[in-house]
Amino acid sequence: MSSQTSDVILERMMALHPKVMDLVLDRVWRLLDALGNPQNDLPPVIHIAGTNGKGSTQAMIRAGLEGAGKRVHAYTSPHLARFHERIRLAGTLIEEDTLTAILDECYAANNGETITYFEITTCAAILAFARTPADYTLLEVGLGGRLDATNVVDKPALTIITPVSFDHPQFLGDTVAQISSEKAGILKRGVPAIITRQPDDAMEVIEARAEKLGAPMMVQGQHWDAWEERGRLIYQDETGLLDLPPPALMGAHQFQNAGTALTALRHLGFGEEACEAVPTNVTWAARMQRLSHGPLIDAGPDAEFWLDGGHNAACAATLAETLTRLPKRPTHLICGMLNTKDISGYLEPLVAHSASLTAVSIPNEINTLPAQVTAKAARDVGMDAVEADNVMAAARAILDKQPDARILICGSLYLAGAILRENG
Secondary structure, X not given: OOOOHHHHXXXXXXXXXXXXXOOOOHHHHHHHHHOOOHHHHOOOEEEEEOOOOHHHHHHHHHHHHHHOOOOEEEEOOOOOOOHHHHEEEOOEEXXXXXXXXXXXXXXXXXXXXXXXXXXXXXXXXXXXXHHOOOOEEEEEOOOOOOOOOOOOOOOOOEXXXXXXXXXXXXXXXOOHHHHHHHHHHHOOOOOOEEEOOOOHHHHHHHHHHHHHHOOXXXXXXXXXXXXXXXXXXXXXXXXXXXXXXXXXXXXXXXXXXXXXXXXXXXXXXXXXXXXXXXXXXXXXXXXXXXOOOOHHHHHOOOOEEEEOOOOOHHHHHHHHHHHHOOOOOOEEEEEOOEOOOOHHHHHXXXXXXXXXXXXXXXXXXXXXOOHHHHHHHHHHOOOOEEEOOOHXXXXXXXXXXXXXXXXXEEOOXXXXXXXXXXXX
């Protein structure tokens, strides 16, 4: 079967709704009903919302479950290089023929009705999960929570809210409290919820929602905690202490993400084998990932190339902290962002950690921020900034001046995806 078959169907799906995002659940319920309500036939679900850390936390939970020999479905978004990355069936990325058949079935069942791309593809993932035997299903919220297309499981095994911060105000509200209310929409009556450390106004909203629903909470700092000590991951909850290797993913924030995953596994009754696998077996692309091959490496064999897809101020703050952990070397940023993001908020934490910034437009992305706008914003916050036509041109200009530079490509998962398609 042609490798482009699923791409053709996905392209057709893009035309089913004029808006990129439109947060209601009516269309999802309609299509799921037409498909026989597969959301009721899923293996036990762990539903994850939050502004930052959702993907890494999900990847760590999956590493732990699979380390214990369990078969795990996982749904995440957006994809980086190929759509198939969004749907992992019983531990393996969905195959092209299976994806094509599922997408085609959902397209037919939708019968030409209005529906967003994310909604119909989420329904496709749920249908694939329901038809494939597994032990657990991990669902990562796409946007918000309350009205997200993944929020269709009445009784998940567990819900998780990772750190909430300011992002997507045009859809979720212009205060952290309003955004938290949307994230807390995944909490379910009587279903245990793991809550990471949150800003006070966010925690107040989440606690109120959990109390109203009678959802038992496991709150970081009250019922469990995780931290770095002498380079090790230390975890403690009400049943005891764990001393584990550091997370394979870089950055101080990954210790918290690992703690969240460990809390989920301990709550579900898993022991030492699963817990050891959380920090050691986890992989997650475009989270401070060092590139090792491809045209960029060929262009600068003596340089370091890093890739990070974070795109808000909180992500930039953790990225800045991660840079302090690397051996001292001037770091040159190549940055591209979407026009929906707070670019100044993203750039400000990175000013003290960058020797320069080269702005690029994200290739083939209609919502890219033009390179000249990114460059101006960088100069406004005190960065030495220029523009380039593309990432390769930016890299070559940096390498001409410093062949052994550390180059960090950052600002957007969409930019990260473009890089991984060429250098993955």
